[in-house]
Amino acid sequence: MGAQKVPTTCSYKMSMPRAFQSYTPKHMRVYGSICINGKGEVLLVHGRRSGLWSFPKGHCKYGENDIECARRETREETGIELKVSHTSYHKLRVAGYFVFTVEDCAVPVVSPDNWEIDKVAWWPLCSLPLTNSNVDVSIFRTVMKNWCEKDKDATDYLDSPEARTKVSTICNSIRANSLAKC
Secondary structure (H helix, E strand, O other): OOOOOOOOOOOOOOOOOHHHHOOOOHHHOEEEEEEEEOOOEEEEEEEOOOOOEEOOEEEOOOOOOHHHHHHHHHHHHHOOOOOOOOOEEEEOOOOEEEEEEEOOOOOOOOOOOOOOEEEEEEEEHHHOOOOOEOHHHHHHHHHHHHHHHOOOOHHHHHOOHHHHHHHHHHHHHHHHHHHHHO
């Protein structure tokens, strides 16, 4: 009797019920911070491997809650210790972000985490990078376009119903496009 050929790949695709498709285990969830200073600038980090500007963010460690994760990632990637309370929370495409108003605008010249991050910078809200930024920065830039056209406090605007509706609309559109490609 000859050797039986065993298939090396599955010929079927396992599908999950729609209710479970968006489930992410706690340790795989990503949280970060959107830090805005008194000059109307937002803190961004530049990923060494990705080459993209993004908000400080990362995965939860075991036993860590969402706000602890956001604060730890910000400290690790920028050197900034967030001791103040967050002003709002927004779930964007890649992560959930807590918005903080930061008084101290000093950022270390070299990020404490030089394995993942190669640059840290404050960017004016009205001139966030158009290219070389991740999808969450793009969403945030779109939302803040209205703020730039008006003379409002950035953190107040982010917590407004107008901004929350816009964030929700953009994220739903991205999710719908992602599901259509699956």
